Amino acid sequence: MNAHLRFDLDYILRHLPDFGPAIWMAVQILVLASAIALIWGIFLALARLGRGPVYWAATGYIELFRNTPLLVQIYFAFFGLPVFGIFLSPFATGVLALAAQHGAFFAEILRGTIQSVQAQQREAGLALGMMPNQAMRYVILPQAFRDAIPASGNQVVLLLQDTALVSTIGVYEITKTAYTLAERSAASFEMFVAIGVIYLVISGLMSITLRGIESAYRIVR
Amino acid sequence: MDRLPETTISVQNLHKSFGDLHVLKSIDLDVHRGEVVVLIGSSGSGKTTLLRCLNFLAEYEQGQIHIDEKLMWYCDADCRQKRPTKEIAHDRAAIGMVFQSFNLFPHRTVLENIILGPTKVKPVRVPKPEATEQAMALLDRVGLLEKADAYPNTLSGGQQQRVAIARALAMEPKVMLFDEVTSALDPELVGEVLNVMRQLARDGMTMVVVTHEIHFALDAADKVIFLDQGKIAEQGPPEQVLFHPQSSRLKDFLRRFEEMTLLSWRRAPPGEKARS
Ligand SMILES: Nc1ncnc2c1ncn2[C@@H]1O[C@H](COP(=O)(O)OP(=O)(O)O)[C@@H](O)[C@H]1O
Numbered sequence: 390m391n392a393h394l395r396f397d398l399d400y401i402l403r404h405l406p407d408f409g410p411a412i413w414m415a416v417q418i419l420v421l422a423s424a425i426a427l428i429w430g431i432f433l434a435l436a437r438l439g440r441g442p443v444y445w446a447a448t449g450y451i452e453l454f455r456n457t458p459l460l461v462q463i464y465f466a467f468f469g470l471p472v473f474g475i476f477l478s479p480f481a482t483g484v485l486a487l488a489a490q491h492g493a494f495f496a497e498i499l500r501g502t503i504q505s506v507q508a509q510q511r512e513a514g515l516a517l518g519m520m521p522n523q524a525m526r527y528v529i530l531p532q533a534f535r536d537a538i539p540a541s542g543n544q545v546v547l548l549l550q551d552t553a554l555v556s557t558i559g560v561y562e563i564t565k566t567a568y569t570l571a572e573r574s575a576a577s578f579e580m581f582v583a584i585g586v587i588y589l590v591i592s593g594l595m596s597i598t599l600r601g602i603e604s605a606y607r608i609v610r
Numbered sequence: 611m612d613r614l615p616e617t618t619i620s621v622q623n624l625h626k627s628f629g630d631l632h633v634l635k636s637i638d639l640d641v642h643r644g645e646v647v648v649l650i651g652s653s654g655s656g657k658t659t660l661l662r663c664l665n666f667l668a669e670y671e672q673g674q675i676h677i678d679e680k681l682m683w684y685c686d687a688d689c690r691q692k693r694p695t696k697e698i699a700h701d702r703a704a705i706g707m708v709f710q711s712f713n714l715f716p717h718r719t720v721l722e723n724i725i726l727g728p729t730k731v732k733p734v735r736v737p738k739p740e741a742t743e744q745a746m747a748l749l750d751r752v753g754l755l756e757k758a759d760a761y762p763n764t765l766s767g768g769q770q771q772r773v774a775i776a777r778a779l780a781m782e783p784k785v786m787l788f789d790e791v792t793s794a795l796d797p798e799l800v801g802e803v804l805n806v807m808r809q810l811a812r813d814g815m816t817m818v819v820v821t822h823e824i825h826f827a828l829d830a831a832d833k834v835i836f837l838d839q840g841k842i843a844e845q846g847p848p849e850q851v852l853f854h855p856q857s858s859r860l861k862d863f864l865r866r867f868e869e870m871t872l873l874s875w876r877r878a879p880p881g882e883k884a885r886s
């Protein structure tokens with residue numbers, strides 16, 4: 390009867406293999422951007438616990454990147470970096486833009502968990518003769534990292550969703566692929582249902598993995 | 611044995627304030643090698659602050675503290691000249707401290723808690739196998755050999771505190787500072803910790819002990835100091851200070867322990883008495 394309300398499952402199944410490279414691309418972006426963001430976040434968090442120019446630089450960076458839309462940052466990197474003579478592939482630009490913002494998010498998670506490690510823990514380290522940086526390294530950071538696992542896990546799941554924005558600068562990840570396939574057919578609704586399911590499955594797998602990591606590293610206090 | 615009364619800790623005219631609050635007022639204190647000094651005093655009298663000054667965890671405005679005849683930290687009037695953090699940390703490594711709240715590192719096993727200092731912090735690093743061997747010997751000494759691989763949170767308070775003592779001893783300190791180390795424990799766990807401390811005292815460790823356990827003061831202390839409102843109000847041998855208090859402040863303070871502690875001690879001296 391009403392042709393365009395029919396759900397064309399067959400079409401989705403036929404084009405599912407086309408999503409293989411797209412998923413692989415999204416996973417690469419996810420893994421690279423997460424890794425860079427985590428490391429960058431550690432530096433930012435430590436800088437934000439410091440003093441003077443280091444503190445102000447880190448704070449300025451974090452506030453700037455937390456309070457502007459990621460899409461704007463991606464465009465800024467894509468169109469802005471070449472102006473400064475920096476030419477990166479869309480893929481690299483996307484990874485760096487994601488890492489730049491999520492680094493700020495990780496920094497805030499970690500700053501919170503560092504500050505929530507009891508002051509007596511640091512004191513116990515100092516009383517053993519540790520230098521302040523040793524107390525940070527051996528006593529505070531290991532506890533802060535473990536405490537940060539649940540929130541960081543959520544952050545990585547959000548990062549997966551943000552990989553969709555990289556489609557806007559022409560990276561053939563999941564969303565861009567869906568756009569392209571949708572343009573070629575009348576089945577755009579089906580396409581976006583399909584990628585919704587794909588994102589859901591990847592997120593689900595990530596969440597299961599994260600629960601495992603969480604329980605393996607939980608500190609009972 | 612060297613019988614000279616070597617001074618391990620020497621405190622002269624120590625003053626310490628938090629803002630307007632003058633917490634320590636002209637403290638003079640000598641602790642000789644192998645001596646056990648027990649500090650008593652009501653809450654807020656400055657006992658913790660004094661220990662923290664001895665360990666340079668707290669800075670002070672006036673006075674001098676020598677440890678083994680070496681001036682550890684000082685500040686002139688405008689506090690311009692400070693000792694470098696690294697030197698302070700170096701000297702602090704030779705002063706063990708045990709806290710009321712244990713403060714074991716929860717992410718490390720008992721053994722890892724103990725060897726962290728010797729392998730990573732001690733001015734002369736100890737190789738891991740050797741540190742492990744020493745740690746096991748210490749665990750044996752505090753009666754917790756079988757807990758080497760346990761995490762702190764799986765232990766009772768008394769066990770955690772004994773591990774904390776072993777952790778401090780692993781640094782081979784010249785002095786041990788104890789800050790109300792049994793106050794957070796259930797009564798039935800107090801004895802096991804005090805016994806470890808008694809043994810330590812018998813082995814000749816120099817100790818400064820803040821405690822409300824009058825038993826311990828009577829049978830382990832060489833000297834008892836009563837701190838009152840930031841001043842040393844009375845000091846002397848335990849029997850003199852605890853049984854013949856001079857000031858009304860100390861009499862009031864001790865009265866609070868009379869029923870609980872002193873009377874029971876008179877009935878059954880702690881040597882024979884099984885604590886429970
Ligand atoms: N970090 C601090 N800042 C401000 N006041 C403090 C601080 N530490 C201790 N004090 C104050 O110093 C006084 C002595 O404290 P403390 O040495 O802990 O006493 P005690 O251990 O004998 O109970 C108290 O009045 C306490 O409130």
Ligand SMILES: [Mg+2]
Pocket residue numbers: 657658659789790
């Ligand atoms: Mg105290």
